[in-house]
Amino acid sequence: MTAPVRRPHGSPRNLIGPLDYTRRWWMRFLVAATFLALYAPILTLIAYSFNDSRRNIMWRGFTLKYYEKAWNNDSLIDAFVNSLSIAVFSTAVSTLLGVLVAIFLWRFKFPGKSAYEGFMVLPIVIPEICMGVAMMAFFARVGWPTNLTWPFNLGNIIIAHIAFSFPFVAVIVRARMVGFNRELEDAAKDLGASEWQTMRDVVLPYLKPGIVAGGLIAFTLSLDDFVITFFTAGPNTITLPVKIFSMVRFSVTPEVNAASTILIVITVIATVLAMRFQAPQDKQEG
Amino acid sequence: MDSWRKNPLVFWVLNLSPSVWLVAFFIVPLALVWVLSFGEKRGLLDVAITGTLDNYARALQPLYLEIFWKSIWMAAAATMVCLIVGYPVAFAIAFAPSRWKPYLLLALMVPFWINILIRTYALIAVFRTRGYVNFTLEWFWDQANSLLGAIGLGGYGLMGARFEPLELLYNNFAVSLGIVYAFFPFMVLPLYANIEKLDRSYLEASLDLGAGHWRTFFSVVFPLTWHGALSGVIIVFIPALGAFFIPDLLGGTDSQLIGNVIERQFKSANDWPFGAALSFLLMYATFGALALRALVVGRKQGLEV
Numbered sequence: 133m134t135a136p137v138r139r140p141h142g143s144p145r146n147l148i149g150p151l152d153y154t155r156r157w158w159m160r161f162l163v164a165a166t167f168l169a170l171y172a173p174i175l176t177l178i179a180y181s182f183n184d185s186r187r188n189i190m191w192r193g194f195t196l197k198y199y200e201k202a203w204n205n206d207s208l209i210d211a212f213v214n215s216l217s218i219a220v221f222s223t224a225v226s227t228l229l230g231v232l233v234a235i236f237l238w239r240f241k242f243p244g245k246s247a248y249e250g251f252m253v254l255p256i257v258i259p260e261i262c263m264g265v266a267m268m269a270f271f272a273r274v275g276w277p278t279n280l281t282w283p284f285n286l287g288n289i290i291i292a293h294i295a296f297s298f299p300f301v302a303v304i305v306r307a308r309m310v311g312f313n314r315e316l317e318d319a320a321k322d323l324g325a326s327e328w329q330t331m332r333d334v335v336l337p338y339l340k341p342g343i344v345a346g347g348l349i350a351f352t353l354s355l356d357d358f359v360i361t362f363f364t365a366g367p368n369t370i371t372l373p374v375k376i377f378s379m380v381r382f383s384v385t386p387e388v389n390a391a392s393t394i395l396i397v398i399t400v401i402a403t404v405l406a407m408r409f410q411a412p413q414d415k416q417e418g
Numbered sequence: 419m420d421s422w423r424k425n426p427l428v429f430w431v432l433n434l435s436p437s438v439w440l441v442a443f444f445i446v447p448l449a450l451v452w453v454l455s456f457g458e459k460r461g462l463l464d465v466a467i468t469g470t471l472d473n474y475a476r477a478l479q480p481l482y483l484e485i486f487w488k489s490i491w492m493a494a495a496a497t498m499v500c501l502i503v504g505y506p507v508a509f510a511i512a513f514a515p516s517r518w519k520p521y522l523l524l525a526l527m528v529p530f531w532i533n534i535l536i537r538t539y540a541l542i543a544v545f546r547t548r549g550y551v552n553f554t555l556e557w558f559w560d561q562a563n564s565l566l567g568a569i570g571l572g573g574y575g576l577m578g579a580r581f582e583p584l585e586l587l588y589n590n591f592a593v594s595l596g597i598v599y600a601f602f603p604f605m606v607l608p609l610y611a612n613i614e615k616l617d618r619s620y621l622e623a624s625l626d627l628g629a630g631h632w633r634t635f636f637s638v639v640f641p642l643t644w645h646g647a648l649s650g651v652i653i654v655f656i657p658a659l660g661a662f663f664i665p666d667l668l669g670g671t672d673s674q675l676i677g678n679v680i681e682r683q684f685k686s687a688n689d690w691p692f693g694a695a696l697s698f699l700l701m702y703a704t705f706g707a708l709a710l711r712a713l714v715v716g717r718k719q720g721l722e723v
Contacts, residue, residue, distance in 0.1 A: 151513060151618060151621060151622065151625075152513070153509055153510055153513040154510050154513050154514045154515070154518075159506060159509070159510050160510075162503075162506050162507065162510070163506075163507055163510045163511075163522075166503060166507050166602075167525055167526075169599075170526075170529045170599075170602070171529065172544065172550070173537070173540035173541050173543065173544045173599070174529055174532060174536075174537065174540050176540065176543050176544065176550070177536070177539070177540040177543065180543065228435075229435060229436045229439055230436075232432050232433070232435060232436050233432075233433070233436045235432055236429075236432035236433045236436070238419075239419065239420055239428075239432070240419065240420055240421070240422045240429055240432075241419045241420070241421060241422070242421070242422035242429070251440065251445075252436075252440065254440075254444065255440075255444055257704065257708065258448075258701055258704060259656060259657055259659070259660040259677075259697075259700055259701070259704055260657070260660060261660035261661075261662060261677045261680055261681070261697065261700070262448070262451070262660070262697045262698075262700055262701050263444075263447075263448075265451060265680060265684050265693060265694070265697050266444075266447035266448045266450065266451045266697075267443075267447055268684055269447065269450050269451050269454060269684075269690060269694070270443075270446065270447035270450055273450060291443050292443070294439065294443070295439065295440070295443040295444045298436065298439070299440075302436075327425070327427075327428055352531070356533045356534075358533065358534070358535045358663065359660075359662075359663070363684065363685075373533055373535055373536075376535060376536065376539070377535055377663060377666075380535075380539050380542075380667060381666065381667070384539075384542060384543075388539070392533070392536040392539065392540075395533055395536065396532050396533070396536060399531055399532065399533065400528065400531055400532065403531045
């Protein structure tokens with residue numbers, strides 16, 4: 133990376149240098165148009181969840197009635213509660229598994245390690261639909277019962293979500309692990325700490341921001357997942373994205389916008405928090 | 419790093435549960451689908467594993483080949499648009515003053531955090547016949563029409579009798595556009611990573627020696643950053659082929675991606691062996707593309723984007 137070229141003091145600022153691509157009008161226009169195209173549909177969707185008109189066309193004044201309607205829509209609320217329950221269980225287990233993998237890969241070398249690492253990223257790289265149909269076929273084959281009580285009726289979806297979330301957690305925690313000074317661990321052991329004490333009092337506290345970030349990402353991945361849940365879910369275990377999908381296919385109403393807006397707000401907040409937790413480490417590295 | 423022999427207990431405590439989980443709830447399901455793909459459908463949910471290759475052969479029938487061809491075409495067109503728009507955007511971010519960079523990258527990432535299904539749905543309001551694109555076009559049409567009226571050409575109906583809204587939704591165009599919208603950041607990020615690393619003196623040299631910006635791009639920038647372009651193309655194109663919900667929401671009756679065919683076999687047509695074969699064909703394509711990239715980019719960069 134080269135340092136940004138500093139203009140000598142007093143040189144005219146309106147002279148565009150050959151590499152000042154961002155100061156060319158056509159470049160600015162293109163970037164502005166791209167960001168407009170990226171944001172306009174989403175902002176429109178959010179705006180129309182507050183619009184006092186059934187047909188999402190003209191602005192007819194502010195209202196919260198579609199949120200009220202969504203709140204009184206039992207199947208929508210059920211779907212939302214399912215989504216949150218799945219996300220909580222999936223986050224707990226996938227964070228644990230992801231941390232184990234991260235520490236394991238950081239600490240040990242063993243024959244076949246790169247193959248093992250390759251396997252661990254498989255859930256990230258294969259197309260979602262392939263994983264979705266695999267889960268569907270698997271649970272049909274296993275004969276997962278459909279009449280269980282909460283939260284076990286969501287068990288198959290939770291299991292599927294954990295399977296695709298924990299490799300992501302592992303990647304995030306491992307990034308944090310890179311900056312760990314191994315001498316701290318040796319020092320703890322020299323001073324008589326056991327394996328478990330070292331882990332609990334030295335390694336885990338250091339990893340904490342990475343673990344929190346990983347957990348938040350696991351939470352949003354689970355809350356947001358549509359494709360894999362679509363194939364895994366039974367008729368009685370609908371999640372919010374699956375519910376939104378069926379509502380959109382049926383008709384486009386501001387109620388869908390309201391439900392979508394809630395999901396957008398939750399996932400964006402969770403992701404912002406995750407980035408915050410990861411940030412200090414980035415500064416150390418850079 | 420310790421050898422695993424040094425502390426086998428810790429070794430197994432750490433890796434046992436994740437490994438078991440991955441095998442039981444990921445590898446086994448995939449293996450099951452793989453086995454199913456060699457099966458024959460006997461009853462509603464009854465599949466006999468006979469080792470037949472019929473399911474793969476069926477994918478080569480003209481009917482399906484035509485669907486695949488169209489599907490590949492839509493995804494490829496979308497990928498090209500991402501690439502053509504993505505390069506200048508990645509360039510602009512890479513060459514932006516360093517205090518803007520994090521914000522520009524963040525601005526690119528935020529829509530990406532939002533559920534892909536919701537983003538697809540959001541396009542409907544923009545592109546339908548009574549949506550914003552058509553409203554904007556209608557406004558321009560009205561302006562042009564009144565301009566024609568003002569210069570005395572109003573009576574001839576040069577612009578047509580009235581504004582005809584464009585049918586932008588429920589066709590292949592909408593599907594391609596939906597793919598672009600859903601996967602665009604996937605293209606920009608690897609491009610940005612490569613352009614950022616580019617040694618700027620090469621560009622300066624090229625421009626100093628009299629090459630124009632286009633020539634500099636094609637003879638200097640592209641040859642040095644095409645790895646990023648390749649990564650971008652792979653991570654846009656392959657997931658796009660499986661994104662069955664985009665045609666479901668934005669496509670017409672005959673716009674289908676490979677994902678829709680797979681989804682139908684599992685959800686409504688109930689022909690799991692054929693669906694299994696198709697999903698493994700998609701997996702092989704993924705692995706093929708990743709292997710190709712590993713081969714040309716070199717092992718060093720591995721799976722990082």
